[in-house]
Amino acid sequence: MNSDYAADAARACDHFDEWQDAHGVRMHWRRFFELESAVELAGKQGDADRQIRDNGITYNVYADTRLGPARPWSLDILPFILDDADWRHIASGVSQRARLLNQMLADLYGEQTLLQQGVLPTALVLGHPGYVRALKGHRPAGGVFLHIVAFDLARHPNGRWCVVSQRTQAPSGLGYALENRLIVSRLFPEAFRQLRVQHLASSYRQLLATLSQLSPPTPRQSAPRMVLLTPGPYNETYFEHAYLARYLGIPLVEGSDLTVRGDELFLKTLTGLTPVQVVLRRLDDNYCDPLELRSDSTLGVPGLLQAVRAGKVLVANALGSSFLESPGLHAFLPGVSQALLGEPLQLPSLLSWWCGEDAALVEALECLPQRVIKPTYPAASPREHMEPVLASQLDAASLHAWRERILRQPGDFTLQENVPLSQAPIWRHGHIAAHPAMLRVFAIADGQGGWQVMPGGLTRVADEPDQPVVSMQRGGSSLDTWVLTQGEVDTFSLLPGQLRPTDLAHKRRLVTSRAAENLFWMGRYAERAEQRVRLVYWALEWLAVRQTDSAGNDACLPLLENLCRYMGLLPVGTPAGIGPEALARALRIGLVDGQAAWSVAHTLSALAGAAAPVRDRLSSTYSRLVLATSRRFSGQQAQRAHQGDYSNAEALADLEQLAVELVAIAGEQADHMTRDDGWRFLAIGRHLERLNLLAAQLGLGIAGCTPPQGPAFELLLALFDSTLTYRSYYQCRQELPALLDLLVCDANNPRAIRSVQAALRNELEALPKLPGAPALAEWLPSSAPGLDALCQRAPNQQLETLRCFLQHLDNASARLSDEIGLHYFNHNPSWHPDNPPARSSPC
Structure with a gap:
């Protein structure tokens, strides 16, 4: 190997060194660097960063993508390497741990012998908000409560591995571990082969096989329908949810995509309700069912617990498993292992003291400065939430305050030993540095009582060499984890092979009802924004130059005010019959107030909100354009509001720029989206909104006995974006038949x-x-009345046929929107043979 690498890494005396031992650089690292050179490494970090950007791998540190792009995932190019002997010890201990945790759940939701015999404190288990009493007595298929478990491991300075924490409800990291492997193995293909690194794909195959084996029966013995349940795009690990679902070949869904009917779970799709047998969840327990768990949750599925109890759906991991993540349990696991397995733990936990026991409290407080203070219960519990605290970093006053706080509510706190993390080699600024590392490994149930430990994992490293805590949220990075083997390397892969023509025949992308609904409202909000901008722009421009004695002005001003009220452009409480100056001022206020539901800024925000959950269906340009337009206009209006002086000229300039951006958004929809059912709903939303608004606006324009003339005539042409077309046909003549013919x-x-x-x-x-649903197009009139009929006046001089036709369109579009939601989004049809759509003439 190149001697420069060894010279660049400083050996830490109080940490285990993963890079070298007393005899120098460890053997696996010597073998690795025999195949690499400094020149090659210098460019590969840039290659990895480029691939992360190209693949869109992100980690949302603040869990809100509305504030801007998510942070790119951080990956160091050097792998974390474990030799065969080291891994065999880890795998055996992790498998035992997973088996133990599953049996704990079986006992605590069953006979509860651990509580009755005093092996576990009752208060620690039943007092934990993660213990779901509604599932007491429920035994899932095969007795498997946990289908995948993650363990965070740290290496003690003496080289011994210990368990820091365990993730049992919705463990994260499987997707990131896979993406890390794909990137790093391609950077070092020769080292990957020569070192005989174990592959990961068989573990994912085992997960699918286990879920399939344990799923409820399906009609005609067909394959079970599986879904991956995510909290949504604002979750910090949303990229991983989407990536893992794509790799496993199962739909990624949110709670609103699912519904429980008659104790069965269904996926709402555009072709109807599809039964779901397996839910691989990435949603915490208490958010999964607002009926029986957290009532304010909008992320879960009402009735999911009842479907689980009825045995109609398998949820992995089982609901009610989150209490096992409490650090307070670690102190009791050695005794639990003897009670349930009859054997000692192969992998010890960090020394832990649950302060709810008097003896443990006294012992823990004796050495408080050397401990880590952790909350016994999760952030979602009624108790005050806190992040772990390193007591060694506290001054005397803070240490005393914490001691008093623990004594007041001892059961809320668990103390653990503070173990210095091992130092792993990473590549920084052209040389090797040693940073603290923690290893997350995954155990996957085989459905028959056994466990397969994935030969790899997600290794995380701290951002600074002396940082005692490893956290991606605190700027840490990740490493691919290489497990070496002396035996055969399993080369199985779940990555898609080369496509054949038969694979491409009749390929249709699944469109969930939630995605269709978001696209539908994207279309409506985009059209609504265009119409509002068009009306406000014309109004402000006309109000600035109008002459009080011009013909038609007296008729135009009331029409303009009525249109602005109908479009929701005037602040609530604006009096009727206001003058032109007051109307212009009210319209400008409406532009500035971004929080008001009537404002243009609010419509743009709603458009961006509808686009966020369906970004995977939009081009990157389309997504950026929608977000940038909303943010720019809202920021611009906020600045105007702060200045306090917003002139007509400034408002017109802002609206003109916004109009161009909205045209660009419409162009992206028209030319850069695949014409699938998702696009169809976006187009339906836009056309439905346009029909509704144009019919209502024209209805207001012809409401009087006198045909619109002068500015009122020009206003209607502008609202229909037809001014140039009309003038090319009829020049300056203002004739009602010509107007109605064009509009x-x-x-x-x-x-x-x-x-x-x-x-x-x-x-x-x-x-x-959809079965049993009406043809929705029948809600619309099949054709418009002829021009002669539209221009014919009733005895009261009203254009009665036109008025009736426009009113029918207005009613039909509103009813049609409701019917689309009932049938395609909510799957709760209201139509029956006694209530068919109106097919007869509206008048």
Whole structure:
């Protein structure tokens, strides 16, 4: 190996050194660097960072992507290497631990002998909010409560591995570990082969096999439908959820995608309700069912616990397993292992003291400065939440305050020994540095009482050499974990092979009801924003130059005010009949107030909110454009509000820029989206909103006995974005038949009501047909009345046929929106033979 590497790594005396021992660099590292050179390493970190950016691998540190792009995942190019002997010891101890935890759940939700015999304190178990009493007596299929368990391991300075924590409800890291492996193994293909590194894919195959084996029976012995349940795109590890679901070949769903009907779980899709037998969850226990667990949760599925109790769905891991993550349990696990397994623990826990026991409290407080103070119960519990505290970093006053706090509520705290983490080699700034490391390993149940430990894991390293805590949220990085073997290397892979023409035939992408609903509202909000911008721009421009004695101004001002009220552009409480200056001022206030539901900024925010959960269906340009438009306009208006002086000229300039951006958004939809059912719902939303608004606006424009003239005539043309077309046909003549022909009847005008109606019918007719549901296109009139009928006046001088037709469109579009939601989004049809859609003439 190159001697420069050894010279660059400083050996820490009070930590176990993963890089070298008393005899120099460890054998596996010597073998690794015999295959690598400094020149090669210098460029490979950049290659890894580039691949992370290209693959979109992220970790949302603040769990809110609305604030901007998520932080790229951090990966150091050097792997964390474990030799065969080291791994055999870890795998055996982890397998025993997983077996023990599963048997603990079986006992504590069953006969509770551990509590009756005093092996475990009753208060620590039953007092934990993660113990779900509603599942007492429930035994899942095969007696398997835990299907995958993660353990965080630290290496003691004496070289002994110990368990720091265990993750039993929704362990994370499987997706990131896989992505790390794909990147690093491609950076060092020769070292990966020569060192005989064990592959990971068989563990994921085992997970799928276990879930399939334990799933409830399916009709006609078909393969069970599995889904991966995620909290959604604002979760810190959302990328991993999406990546893991894609790798395993199962749909990624949110709680709103699922529904329980008659104790069975269903996935809501555009083709109807699809039964689901297995849920691989990445959602914490208390959020999974708002009916029986946390009532304020909007992330879970109402009725899920009842479906579990009825045996109609398998949830992995079993609900009610989160209390096993309490650090307070570690002190009792040696006794539990003897009671349940009849054997000592092969992998010890960190020395732990649950302060709820008097003896443990006294012993722990004697050496408080050398301990780590941890909460016994999770952040979601009613107790005050706290992050772990290193007592060694506290001054005398803080240490005294903590001692008093622990004495007041001893059961809320667990103390653990502070073990210096081992130092792992990482590549920093062109040389090797030693940083604290912690290893997360995963055990996967085989469904028959055994466990397979994935030969690898997720190793995390601290951001600084002297940082005592390893955390991705505190800027840490990750390493691929290489487990070496002397035996055969399993080369099985779940990555897709080369596609054949037969694989591509009739390929349809699953569209969940939630995705369709978000796309539907994206279309509606985009069209609503365009219409609002068009109206405010025309209003402010006209109000700035109007002449009080011009013909038609007296009629236009009330119409303009009515239109602005209908579009929700005036602040609540704005009096009726306000003058032109007050109207202009009210419209500018509406632009500035980004929190008000009537504002343009609020509509743009709603558009961005609808786009966030379906980013995987939008081009990166489309996603960025929607987010950037909302953020820019909201920020711009906030700045205007702070200045306090917002002129008409500034408002018009802002609206003009926004109009261009909205046209770009419409163009992205039209030219850069695949024409699948998801796109169809986006188009339906846009056309439905357009039809509703245009019909209502025209209805207000022709409401009087006198045909619209002058500015009112120009206003209607502007709202239909048809001013240039009308002038090219009729120059400056203002004739009612010409106006109605262009705005209602002209099939070549994409803004004409007839064209919008026809486009909407076409998209509705192309939707998947649902059993028992009506043809939704039948809610719309099949055609518009002829021009002669539209222009005919009733005895009261009203355009009665036109008014009736527009009113029917307004009612039909509202009902159609409800029916789309009931049938395709909520799957709760209201239609029955006695309540068919109206197919007759509206008048």
